[in-house]
Amino acid sequence: MPKPKNTPEPSGWEKELELLESLRWWQKEFLDRVCQASQSQDERVLSVLRLEATYHLAEFYFQLRARDIAAPEDVGRLAELHNQYVVDIMKDPAKMERIGLNRERALEAMFTADTMPRLLQNWRERSGAIDQSNLARLLMVVMSTETCRKVVVACAEAGFLERARTPYGTMLVTSNGKLEELFGRLLQDLHCRIGGRA
Secondary structure, eight states: OOTTTOOOOOOOOOOHHHHHHHHHHHHHHHHHHHHHHHHOOHHHHHHHHHHHHHHHHHHHHHHHHHHHHHSSSHHHHHHHHHHHHHHHTTOOOHHHHHOOOOOHHHHHHHHHHHHHHHHHHHHSOOOOTEEEEHHHHHHTTTTTTHHHHHHHHHHHHTEEEEEEOOOTTTTEEEEEEEEEHHHHHHHHHHHHHHTTTT
C-alpha cells in the first residue's frame, strides 16, 4: 500500500513494514514465476495455478526435497506423523472448526491398513510417486480432495507434474522437480531480499 503524501512513517515499525512488503513481493512473484514457467498458457490452467493451493502443493514438494524424504521408510514415517497430526487435530474441536475440517473428512485423511501399503509400494516402484488420493490425504489441512485434483491436473498440464493411470485405476503423481526448484529459488531470493535490508 503506498504511503499517503505528508504522512510520517509509524515510529518503530519500519523493519516490519519492509518485511510485509517483501512478503507481498514473494506472493506476487510466486504466482508470476509459476505462470511464466508453465508450458500451457491456457487461461483455464493459469487460473488454477494462481490459486493458493498451488503454493501449498509447491511447498509440499519443496519440503520433500529439502528434508531429503527419498526412501520408502522416509515416506512411511511422514505418513505416520501425518496420522498423528490428524489425531491431535481431532482432539481440538476449536482448531478443526478454524481450519474448516470436520471429523469425517479428518478420518478419511488418515492412512489405514489398506492405504499405507499402497503408498509405500508406489514409492518403492518409483521414487516420489504418490497416488493422487494419498496426496490429497497429505494435503487435507490446506485443501479439499477436489481442489487437490484440480491443482494436480493444472500442474501436469503446466509441465510440473506427471500423472499416470495404473492398471488398478488409480492415478500416480510424480514431480519432475521443476515446481520445487522454482519454489526453492524464490525462497533464496526472498532470503536475499530480506537479508539485504537487515
